[in-house]
Amino acid sequence: MSNWHPTDEDLILHFYAEGDAADAERVDAHLRGCSSCRASWMELGETLKLVDQATMPEPGPGFERVMWARVQQALPARRPSIWSVRVLLPVAATLVVTAMASGYAWMTWHRAPAGDSAPPQPQTTAATPKRDSHLGERVLLTALEDHLQQAQMLLVELKNAPEGASDFNFERMMADELISSGRLYRVSARQQGQAQYAQMLDELEAVLLDVARSDNKVGKSDLKSVRARIESQDLLFKVRATSKQVHERQRNLLSAAANE
Amino acid sequence: MFVLDGLLTGPRAPRLMKQMHPDDAAAVAKAKGGDEDAFRVLVERHTRGVYRLAYRMTGKPEDAEDVVQETFVRAFRQLNRFEERSNFATWLYRIGFNCAIDYMRARPHRESSEEPETLERISGHGNGPGIDDLVYAGEIGERVQTALNALSEQERAAFLMRHYHGHSIEEICGALNLKTNAAKHSIFRAVKKMRVALRPLLESAENAQVRR
Numbered sequence: 001m002s003n004w005h006p007t008d009e010d011l012i013l014h015f016y017a018e019g020d021a022a023d024a025e026r027v028d029a030h031l032r033g034c035s036s037c038r039a040s041w042m043e044l045g046e047t048l049k050l051v052d053q054a055t056m057p058e059p060g061p062g063f064e065r066v067m068w069a070r071v072q073q074a075l076p077a078r079r080p081s082i083w084s085v086r087v088l089l090p091v092a093a094t095l096v097v098t099a100m101a102s103g104y105a106w107m108t109w110h111r112a113p114a115g116d117s118a119p120p121q122p123q124t125t126a127a128t129p130k131r132d133s134h135l136g137e138r139v140l141l142t143a144l145e146d147h148l149q150q151a152q153m154l155l156v157e158l159k160n161a162p163e164g165a166s167d168f169n170f171e172r173m174m175a176d177e178l179i180s181s182g183r184l185y186r187v188s189a190r191q192q193g194q195a196q197y198a199q200m201l202d203e204l205e206a207v208l209l210d211v212a213r214s215d216n217k218v219g220k221s222d223l224k225s226v227r228a229r230i231e232s233q234d235l236l237f238k239v240r241a242t243s244k245q246v247h248e249r250q251r252n253l254l255s256a257a258a259n260e
Numbered sequence: 261m262f263v264l265d266g267l268l269t270g271p272r273a274p275r276l277m278k279q280m281h282p283d284d285a286a287a288v289a290k291a292k293g294g295d296e297d298a299f300r301v302l303v304e305r306h307t308r309g310v311y312r313l314a315y316r317m318t319g320k321p322e323d324a325e326d327v328v329q330e331t332f333v334r335a336f337r338q339l340n341r342f343e344e345r346s347n348f349a350t351w352l353y354r355i356g357f358n359c360a361i362d363y364m365r366a367r368p369h370r371e372s373s374e375e376p377e378t379l380e381r382i383s384g385h386g387n388g389p390g391i392d393d394l395v396y397a398g399e400i401g402e403r404v405q406t407a408l409n410a411l412s413e414q415e416r417a418a419f420l421m422r423h424y425h426g427h428s429i430e431e432i433c434g435a436l437n438l439k440t441n442a443a444k445h446s447i448f449r450a451v452k453k454m455r456v457a458l459r460p461l462l463e464s465a466e467n468a469q470v471r472r
Contacts, residue, residue: 009444012451016422018429046462047455051423054404056315063311064304067325071303071332072296136459143452177412181453184410188456 036257148243175211284348317360319409331356354435407457419450
């Protein structure tokens with residue numbers, strides 16, 4: 001077997017049939033021979049099947065009429081006329097009744113799904129030939145590596161931003177997104193007993209919060225204080241080191257799984 | 261013999277029918293001429309589809325309804341730009357995704373100081389109910405939605421367009437005004453986050469299987 005393994009990105013593109021035929025054949029051939037990548041591939045498929053099985057609350061009957069009434073009200077150059085009042089009044093009365101009835105029906109359906117409305121049963125576990133004890137960790141590490149790379153980019157941006165007032169909107173948005181995903185990974189890291197990653201994410205979040213809460217235009221002193229915080233905690237260095245550690249750990253897990 | 265042979269070899273089929281609904285063309289033509297009843301036909305036919313994407317994007321029924329309304333109002337205003345040979349639903353959904361992104365960006369800035377309880381919950385391990393119970397309780401839907409809510413607007417839109425609507429990366433680039441790499445990376449990040457968030461559900465399914 002060659003040393004080549006498809007990356008998670010390759011597998012995602014393969015899942016969505018985005019590569020060309022040769023790529024698809026190469027990945028398929030590899031998956032047949034590599035149990036580690038196959039486990040990852042199946043896990044990906046099963047996660048995305050779970051997404052398919054997710055039900056959502058459907059609006060009740062009469063929703064189309066409700067929405068049309070709202071859209072019609074908001075349409076440009078709407079003709080205000082007796083006609084609309086004559087139509088909308090009975091519609092509104094009907095809607096109140098329909099909304100009550102559909103709310104009751106929805107609650108009943110939601111509590112006791114059965115028959116046609118029940119979502120299909122998942123076939124997740126039956127398809128898993130062998131459990132990979134590190135699969136959960138690998139899933140986390142893959143996401144974490146991306147996260148830390150983005151965090152590094154942001155920290156470098158902040159470090160190199162020109163002094164004086166500058167537009168901070170992009171950095172704020174990026175920090176906000178990183179806070180949200182960082183929390184997800186931190187919870188997952190704690191649950192997997194990866195305290196060092198959880199702590200790293202904690203430290204990172206403190207700086208990200210400063211950035212996310214800053215004004216759109218930051219002054220020289222705000223930037224200075226964020227930079228001082230990054231430097232005093234050696235944050236960029238820590239993020240780089242953790243990122244490298246995450247990368248190494250992934251490689252080790254992958255080769256260990258391939259040798260099993 | 262692999263149990264998941266189909267998964268190994270079968271490329272994912274697009275979900276969205278590419279043909280236009282046969283009656284859409286006639287209704288669009290009339291609506292372009294100012295016929296409000298014809299536009300009403302379009303609204304009533306597509307309102308649930310737009311609602312589903314808006315709900316997945318915003319995570320709240322009342323926000324989804326606002327997005328549906330705004331989508332159709334924008335569609336009405338832009339109707340003259342719609343090319344007859346295109347698919348009306350695809351065109352409309354594009355508007356819907358962009359409306360949802362605009363809507364979410366206009367919402368008050370996220371409260372960043374509190375640890376959201378929902379993340380603890382969606383990632384919560386434990387000896388919870390088995391996968392069958394979760395499906396029937398609709399909890400998977402709730403957890404998937406919470407996981408979707410943890411994505412950025414762009415990641416969520418790109419992922420939903422790819423996953424639920426079967427749009428190609430090229431189409432996503434056009435709809436969201438992204439470069440190819442940005443669209444791909446949005447999908448990659450979204451899938452990675454979904455995997456982390458939904459991993460406990462898969463584990464509980466595996467554990468339930470082992471127990472049986």
